[in-house]
Amino acid sequence: MSSTTHRGVVAALMSQPHTPGEIVRIARLAADWTQADLGRRCGYSASQISRWETGTCPLRDVDTLHCLARALLLPVEVFGLTLDHSCGVSTRPAGSPAPRVSGDPMPVWEEHDPMRRRTVLAGLGALAGSAALGSAPPPGSAAAADPVSTLEQALLAPPLRTGTPVALARLQRAVATARTVFAHGHYADVAARLPALIASAAATSAAPSPGEDSAAAHTQLAELYSLATELGIKTGRDQLAWTAADRGLHAADASGDLLTRASTRRVWAIVLRRGGHAGTAQQLIIDTAYALQPDLRSPEQLSVFGSLMETAAYTAAADGDRDTARAFLAEAVDAATRLGADGNHRYTHFGPTGVSLYQLSTARVLGDxxxxxxxxxxxxxxxxxxxxxxxxxxxxxxxxxxxxxxxxxxxxxxxxxxxxxxxxxxxxxxxxxxxxxxxxxxxxxxxxxxxxxxxxxxxxx
Missing domain, CATH: 1.25.40 (Serine Threonine Protein Phosphatase 5, Tetratricopeptide repeat)
Incomplete structure (x- = not known):
């Protein structure tokens, strides 16, 4: 396409309203490219380009629009974005602070919401002060001194059989509390709670209360083992992570719940990758995602599937496979777009912001x-x-x-x-x-x- 024709196409796109998909199609045809041609230039499949152009898949992700604009030699304004001369596209939320230093390659954002911080602290205070199942041990106890090592020793021994069965509703509340404490970044506190919680969940799944389902208790036990695995990964305790992930798989299978099995397999794949088994990890993720694909409608289904795609992208990046990482990230973007907003379904923290975080981490792992x-x-x-x-x-x-x-x-x-x-x-x-x-x-x-x-x-x- 000549420069004169290109300017004419840009002028036409700027003068009349079009959907993002229509803009992509018009610019692609003007360049005399197939959908596969464009896909190769920006790291997406031809079918994904087709879904965007026909509108069957909404095209809203800013990073994707930026990528398409670069590939099609379009100004970002045609997609309704504004130019930021420091990084290409301005996506700073309205009302957020501007960078403090001109030319700073990474402005340090500040949190200016003291009410939010007070609310978080108040919530943690309530959790810490409760006598709920799995509460943290008192200061000065052996577990409080080194809770991660205590958890590791407990799990490396034979499965905990010292717990007392509890009502399923109480167990669910305790698991949710432990997840909340972890989400607030208090890893030592979570480690201190987990031995008693896992023992009680194991006892409940073995001998549920009358009228309650042992499968539901196994779901909670699998969730606790997944949390212990994440904690082991976070703290670099690979033996802890491996043991907890293996037991989580068994509990998930006993639960009979497809999404629970998928979530525990995602965590197991991370452990496999860290253990040098990237190929096995990737195949496990692909097989698990394939089992979910026929029925991706609910927020929980989309979130679990999207988190699998994020992990697959990171695994590919860690293996140096740039193209595969991009392809899986595109699937995660698609799932997040269909979900529509950030959420924490099945404790996945999945959504548009979560995918952006994985785009950051995969670029870093690739050395970019x-x-x-x-x-x-x-x-x-x-x-x-x-x-x-x-x-x-x-x-x-x-x-x-x-x-x-x-x-x-x-x-x-x-x-x-x-x-x-x-x-x-x-x-x-x-x-x-x-x-x-x-x-x-x-x-x-x-x-x-x-x-x-x-x-x-x-x-x-």
Missing amino acids: AGTAIEHARRINPASIPFAERRARYWVDVARAFDQWGKPEHCYRALLAAEKVSADEVRYRKPTAAMTTTLLQHPQAHQLPGLRDFARRTGTPA
Whole structure:
């Protein structure tokens, strides 16, 4: 297509209203490309391009629109986006603070909602003060001293048989409470609760109350094992993660629930990948997702399927397979678009924001630090509803800046992560490695408070 024709196409698109899918189709045909041609240029399948063009799949994701605009040589304004000269597309939410430093490659967003913080703290206070099943042990006890090691020792022994059966409703509330504490980034507290909770859930599934279903208790037991697995992954305790994931699979099978089985298999796939079995992990995810695909209608189904696609994308990225990672991310974007909003169905934290976080992390894993920071700029951390995810965002940002060789920005991101969740920087091995690197950097003396930060996070200074 000549430059004159291209300008004419752009002018026509700007002068008349079109849906995003219509814009893609008009520009693609003007370039004399097939749907497969365009798909190859932006990392999507021809069928996905077709779904967007025909409107059967809404085209709303900002990153996708940005990618299509680049491939089709279109100004982003044709899609109703505004140009941001620092990162290409401005997606900063209305009312959010502007970057404080002109030209800063990653502005540090601040949280300006003290009422939100008070509400979160009040909720945690209520949880901590309750006498609910699985409450944290008192300070000074052995479990409180090193709760993650205590949990690991409990699970590495034969399955816990010392619990007392409880009513299913009480067990469900206790599991939800443990999940909430984890979502707030309090990993030590969760670790302290889990041994008693798992023992009680195992006893309840073996001997449910009259009139109650053991399968439902097995669902809760599988959820607790999945939580223990996530905690093991988070804290770098691979034996804990492996043992908990294996037991979670057995509990999920006993539950007879398709979504429970899918969720536990996703967690098991993460453990397999970390253990060097990326191919097996990826096949497990694909098989599990295929079993869900015929019936993706409810928010729970879409969320579990979308989280499988996110994990598949990350697994492919960790294996260096850029094209496959993009393809799975496109499926996750599609599921999030169909879901329509962020949610926490089946404790997946899945939605448009969650997919954006995975776009950041997969770019980082692929070694594309600049692209990772581009993705990070498009996310307002204050919009991430859970502290665990917010802190993980900042750790990913820090790791991208570490790759990029920007120690000051790496340190700022680590401080932001600590502000959100002290446990996130205290227990995760990547933060200790980055802190050690910062301490050894020639500019370490220009990072105020670095040695204090190292001391707080248990990194030898």
